[in-house]
Amino acid sequence: MSEPASAADTAPARTDFIRNIVREDLASGKHTHVNTRFPPEPNGYLHLGHSKSICLNFGIAAEFGGHCNLRFDDTNPEKEDAEYVEAIKEDVRWLGFAWHELRHASDYFEVLYLAAEQLIRDGHAFVCDLSAEEVRQYRGTLTEPGRESPYRHRGVEENLDLFRRMRAGEFADGARTLRARIDMAAGNINLRDPALYRIKKVPHQATGDAWCIYPMYDFAHALSDAIEGITHSLCTLEFEDHRPLYDWVVDQVRLHERPELLKPLTDRGVPFEAAKPRQIEFSRLNINYTVMSKRKLLALVNEKLVAGWDDPRMPTLQGIRRRGVPPEALHLLAERVGISKQNSVIDFSVFEGCIRDVLDAKAERRMAVIDPLKVTITNLPESHRESLTFPNHPKDEARGQREVPFSNSLWIEREDFMETPVKGFHRLAPGGEVRLRGAGILKCDAVIKDGDTVVELRCTLDPESRPGMEGANRKVKGTIHWVCAKAGVPAEIRLYDRLFTVEDPDDDEGGKSYRDHLNPDSIRVVTGHVEPAAATLANETAVQFERLGYFAAERHDHTPERPVFNRVATLRDGWAAKAG
Numbered sequence: 001m002s003e004p005a006s007a008a009d010t011a012p013a014r015t016d017f018i019r020n021i022v023r024e025d026l027a028s029g030k031h032t033h034v035n036t037r038f039p040p041e042p043n044g045y046l047h048l049g050h051s052k053s054i055c056l057n058f059g060i061a062a063e064f065g066g067h068c069n070l071r072f073d074d075t076n077p078e079k080e081d082a083e084y085v086e087a088i089k090e091d092v093r094w095l096g097f098a099w100h101e102l103r104h105a106s107d108y109f110e111v112l113y114l115a116a117e118q119l120i121r122d123g124h125a126f127v128c129d130l131s132a133e134e135v136r137q138y139r140g141t142l143t144e145p146g147r148e149s150p151y152r153h154r155g156v157e158e159n160l161d162l163f164r165r166m167r168a169g170e171f172a173d174g175a176r177t178l179r180a181r182i183d184m185a186a187g188n189i190n191l192r193d194p195a196l197y198r199i200k201k202v203p204h205q206a207t208g209d210a211w212c213i214y215p216m217y218d219f220a221h222a223l224s225d226a227i228e229g230i231t232h233s234l235c236t237l238e239f240e241d242h243r244p245l246y247d248w249v250v251d252q253v254r255l256h257e258r259p260e261l262l263k264p265l266t267d268r269g270v271p272f273e274a275a276k277p278r279q280i281e282f283s284r285l286n287i288n289y290t291v292m293s294k295r296k297l298l299a300l301v302n303e304k305l306v307a308g309w310d311d312p313r314m315p316t317l318q319g320i321r322r323r324g325v326p327p328e329a330l331h332l333l334a335e336r337v338g339i340s341k342q343n344s345v346i347d348f349s350v351f352e353g354c355i356r357d358v359l360d361a362k363a364e365r366r367m368a369v370i371d372p373l374k375v376t377i378t379n380l381p382e383s384h385r386e387s388l389t390f391p392n393h394p395k396d397e398a399r400g401q402r403e404v405p406f407s408n409s410l411w412i413e414r415e416d417f418m419e420t421p422v423k424g425f426h427r428l429a430p431g432g433e434v435r436l437r438g439a440g441i442l443k444c445d446a447v448i449k450d451g452d453t454v455v456e457l458r459c460t461l462d463p464e465s466r467p468g469m470e471g472a473n474r475k476v477k478g479t480i481h482w483v484c485a486k487a488g489v490p491a492e493i494r495l496y497d498r499l500f501t502v503e504d505p506d507d508d509e510g511g512k513s514y515r516d517h518l519n520p521d522s523i524r525v526v527t528g529h530v531e532p533a534a535a536t537l538a539n540e541t542a543v544q545f546e547r548l549g550y551f552a553a554e555r556h557d558h559t560p561e562r563p564v565f566n567r568v569a570t571l572r573d574g575w576a577a578k579a580g
């Protein structure tokens with residue numbers, strides 16, 4: 001799929017600090033091509049934050065004619081699941097990106113193992129028998145150096161033997177680790193002899209029971225990047241402190257100079273282009289009125305506070321997609337937010353603004369009534385049937401036209417009528433006139449009530465104001481939308497709003513948690529009526545219901561016979577008014 005319209009050929013080249021580094025590296029000849037990767041851990045669904053990283057990694061590869069791999073960082077078997085793997089692939093495709101190769105850190109387990117043995121032989125790693133608790137005690141603090149493990153000076157042969165026996169499953173989980181031998185006095189705690197391998201007798205979603213030792217993130221990630229010839233390894237700022245370890249691993253193992261370590265891949269015919277990668281950190285995307293950690297999203301699902309991972313209120317890409325947000329809105333968000341090293345919190349309205357801007361251009365217009373009030377036009381016969389022609393898009397003639405049925409019986413929005421109009425109310429009132437969008441000028445002659453409730457308006461349509469007639473342009477103050485009550489189709493309309501009522505749902509002041517800040521009005525389901533050309537829309541098609549907002553035909557539940565629409569966004573930001 002292509003880039004969003006806003007980033008078409010005419011768009012100026014982007015110039016954030018990472019793209020500038022890439023440009024310099026190409027100009028100086030340091031690299032002749034650019035390889036990136038997007039490395040999710042398959043331990044949950046992707047969210048809005050991940051889309052920033054996806055747009056960056058795939059975007060840079062596309063802009064500079066390089067490659068981007070999708071690599072599952074699957075080194076933590078307890079938390080990982082094949083269900084997540086499939087969802088992540090679907091999300092990346094939905095965003096419009098095609099990966100060069102699909103890889104898994106687990107594809108490299110044999111190479112990583114050989115690299116670890118090499119580090120042992122070179123005197124850069126040792127098997128340590130300290131328990132996790134002891135390792136913590138030995139580690140020291142930010143102000144105090146750590147203490148060396150008593151096992152730090154084991155000989156190479158003993159280390160190799162123990163490491164092989166770790167692999168063979170001879171020791172219990174946690175009994176031993178393989179640690180890098182770096183510097184227990186390093187100011188950067190990540191360099192104080194960090195673990196490279198741990199024992200975990202846990203089956204792995206991809207490798208099954210083949211392994212009972214698993215590489216640690218820093219070791220696996222650096223070498224996976226090196227194996228794939230990643231030139232620019234882009235990650236979020238919390239890994240800045242890990243960069244010295246990343247470089248240490250790459251420099252000590254020197255995969256690009258040691259083809260013998262890559263033999264397990266060569267034997268399997270896996271293509272690789274080992275190179276020395278460079279890690280560059282950028283700030284995470286944070287957005288207010290939402291939570292984005294996988295742990296909290298999982299809790300929302302498990303505690304049934306939302307309907308599932310793809311609940312349209314969730315910031316997961318599955319939820320955002322189901323809501324009806326087009327992928328181009330996420331591209332636009334990534335572009336507007338930009339790339340920097342500055343941590344910040346983006347206002348939710350920036351995201352909604354991206355949705356509106358994309359859908360304003362992209363979505364066809366339709367009419368729907370979500371809080372219906374019956375109107376009977378008394379000067380048209382009961383048998384009157386008419387078909388009015390409406391443009392699909394007011395600013396784009398090429399989008400064509402559609403036929404909208406019209407009769408003597410209509411639905412209008414209940415709030416477009418006021419029995420006792422307040423000052424400044426320009427819509428329908430007893431004895432008053434209003435324009436029915438595209439149909440003529442309506443006058444309210446009588447109000448029919450059941451007790452206090454208005455149940456029907458009896459109106460006349462000025463024949464001189466009909467389309468094509470002399471008085472068609474006669475001025476009246478208000479214009480309202482409508483749906484023909486005879487040809488319109490009843491529809492379920494799901495009115496979604498933000499999931500949280502406060503900017504920082506994570507703020508745990510007063511013992512509260514994000515659970516206490518859920519917006520009770522984040523979903524309201526109503527029955528309305530839509531014009532036939534809305535009912536027949538394909539699932540996931542977004543439209544603007546005139547005057548109401550952007551809606552999308554529900555991905556799973558919508559059918560032409562039983563239409564279901566999700567509200568994607570309102571036309572204007574209702575939250576700014578509330579806050580101001």
Ligand code: ATP
Pocket residue numbers: 038039040041042048049050052053234235236283284285286292293294295
């Ligand atoms: P979480 O903290 O939500 O559990 P994670 O960082 O553990 O997310 P990964 O699967 O490891 O999730 O992330 C894959 C990639 O996406 C990483 O490179 C990570 O830096 C990036 N990423 C994750 N969250 C964000 C975010 N909010 N903004 C930008 N990039 C992100």
Ligand code: MG
Pocket residue numbers: 041
């Ligand atoms: Mg992570």
